[in-house]
Amino acid sequence: MPDTFRRRMRKLALLAIAAAGLAGNLPAQPRRTIAPPSVAEDGRITFRVLAPDARALQLNAPWAGGQTALARGEDGIWTLTVGPVAPGIYSYTFQLDGVRVLDPHNTAVKTWSGGNASLVEVPSPEPRPYDLSDVPHGAVHAHYYDSESGGTNRRLLVYTPPGYEKNADRAYATLYLLHGSGDDESTWSEVGRANLILDNLIAAGKAEPMLVVMPNGHPVPWSRNRRGLRSGNTEAFRADLLDAAVPLVESLYRAKRGREHRAVAGLSMGGGQALHCGAGNLDRFAWVGAFSAAARGPDEDEAIGTLLADPQRANARLSLLWIAIGRDDFLLQRNQQLKNRLDAAGINHTYLLTDGGHSWPVWRDYLARFTPLLFRD
């Protein structure tokens, strides 16, 4: 019996070592399991970090009032409760003894070359258009391509709606959906859930089945173009989109040709790019959306200047110019100025002032409001 016991203990020890090896780590001591942030029914979020030896721990979260200290418990677990916070997805980091780190107990991460962050989702008691629900799902396809302005081995994602494979005779209109300066081509689907939003709206009959193309908005590498706001990147992106991405998509997919079947929209930096590409190329796009846009004035952006200079032509060609901005967004004034200029020039547009700031809960909401308006006669 002692032999059996010893064998079992030895097997258990080997299994523990194997498990540690599988995880790619050999912890110095057994780790206690701490859950990711918990969200109460009222929307308050509680953060917990096991850090018995830390001297200082703060939460970095602009949406929760900036930098806030966690309190150390006797068990070495630091805690902080914030909110209530409206349903949606939020990013945050910690300062751990002065070092900015991700939440060690939360594996949900937004990655990007500009800096990673941890993610927490505040669920809604009501169904939301971004839920992963039991409706028919479309697919998301990743392609590499080369372009003269963007270089080799660029990547874009294409959403095809449910039924695309079966309806081999049907062609679809296309939304080109552009990300922000802190994102890449995967962020609209992975954080913004653009594919799930379209799945749900299509299932509910609220949006036309459409293709959604998510290109990469940084043809000029971010390291040479901090925040992507320089005009060199905007121009390179326009050429990449028009001369490489659109032809690629229309050669690989059953996309309807012609300006009335193409929309371009984006958030933040991508909102500025959507205005630039849309306003400057109404022969290619009839539908334009700017979400919390890093819009530039006509003095800075020739394309917007051209739009404002000939309102009659613009109104004849724009099926929709849709601008949305949050009351707490640091870009509010710039968008207000754009609206005033459009008003003064008599250019038809929709201007939506909403709650919220410069963040993903707002952008998911804008996409769910914008796409039902597209490609309607």
Add this chain to the structure above:
Amino acid sequence: MPDTFRRRMRKLALLAIAAAGLAGNLPAQPRRTIAPPSVAEDGRITFRVLAPDARALQLNAPWAGGQTALARGEDGIWTLTVGPVAPGIYSYTFQLDGVRVLDPHNTAVKTWSGGNASLVEVPSPEPRPYDLSDVPHGAVHAHYYDSESGGTNRRLLVYTPPGYEKNADRAYATLYLLHGSGDDESTWSEVGRANLILDNLIAAGKAEPMLVVMPNGHPVPWSRNRRGLRSGNTEAFRADLLDAAVPLVESLYRAKRGREHRAVAGLSMGGGQALHCGAGNLDRFAWVGAFSAAARGPDEDEAIGTLLADPQRANARLSLLWIAIGRDDFLLQRNQQLKNRLDAAGINHTYLLTDGGHSWPVWRDYLARFTPLLFRD
């Protein structure tokens, strides 16, 4: 002039605030930029962390000798050089004042519900089959599907080779490629670069153009099935693969039907699953690959027992049974036992003992060696 200067400074300050807002963070103080780990020509890796207020900082990296302390410099930057390390990709974490954290200066992250890790790539002076090079690229497609054993809204990825869209009359053989317990369906492409490996081998004429299907190997959620090694998960996965994933792929893609056009291979947990699904279903698969497999003996796995019980039948149906394991792998003994049993039973197989341990450099290499053998007459 002072006015101009003041305006410029004010604009700069606003831009800095805007940039901080765009990044979703408001740092308490300006951050110094520290580069991700640097890799010298000889393969030595230097880690750097800016942590003036930290008291202890260690590297966790089994491939570099386990847990090793970094040394604090007078500038508050901690450094450590390890290696030389062979070309390939490696994961690691830090212990910062006792807390396991990702590298705060490195945005390359392997995410998974079992625990995230930072990634560092040691480049090779020679071209490698996993390089992103200027050859025609295939595409990677993400699909949701439902299955009786795996539940609703499961996700799998499908690689289609270059030319798939243009060669509308051509059908392709299919490799089902299974991940490890610490991975999900995205890991073989995102960390393993399976798509780039196929692109390069196909361009060089070394592998047949084929479909590669990357399903999720955790139909039983990891939280209820630590490390995915329990047999309940293995059986649920087999049913999910055979009854849902294969039919889905063969309905959506131009996949050749029949056992001789299907291969199944995997790493670690997925290697065990590949042996189980392959050995137990030679009516469905003719090609089987086990990379550093968490192989189970015939007493534990009915499928392997059946294979060993009828060697003649197995040899008649197996086009290839390919087993590879690293000399430093903690699963070496188990794979050696499997080889001995196959030898004793007279079952044809290839057994490859290589350098390396239980890690991604090895698995990329195994995929590049295995796929050229597939679907040859």
